[in-house]
Amino acid sequence: MNNLVLIGFMGSGKGTIGRLLARKTGRFFLDTDALIESFANRSIVEIFRTETEEAFRRYERDLAAWLARSVSAAVIATGGGMATAISRDDLRSIGETIYLQCDFATIARRLANEAEREKRPLAASIETLRDRFLEREAIYRARADRIIDANQSVEAVLEAIG
C-alpha cells in the first residue's frame, strides 16, 4: 500500500504534519474528516448534530475499508476517534500507522482557541476532553507501528518521522 496513516488525539497536528509529510515523501494527502464531509455532503458538526456519534463512526469504518482496498502512496490523517473505532488489523491494513503522541497539556493549549473547538463537536468541554484523552491513550499506543513525540515544533516532528 505504501500509505502512512497518522493517528492521535484532536489537536495532535495530524493535518498540519500530514500535508508537509506528503510533500516531503512524494505522496498525496488525504484527510478522513474531509472525505466523510464530502461523502455525506455535510460538515462534521452537522453530522454529529443531525445523526449520532455512532453514525459518524460507521462512516469512519466504511471509509477505512475503502482506503484499505483502494488507496496507495498517500499520507492519511485520521480523525481522532477513527483509530479507536476500528480494529488494529483493519487500521494496519491501510498502511504504516504513526501515532503523533501529545501530552494533554499540549492538546489543551492548542484547543484553547475557540475556533479550533467549534469545528470539533467532542471538544466543547475541557473536562470531557480530558476523559476521552485518558481513555484513548493506551489504544493509540496499541495501534501504532511508530510513536512520535508530537509536543515539539512541526519541523522537529517531521524530522523525527524521518
Ligand code: S3P
Ligand atoms: C474526533 C476528532 C475529529 C473529528 C470528530 C471526532 C474524535 O478529528 O473526526 O470531531 O472523536 O476525536 P480531529 O482529530 O482531526 O480533530
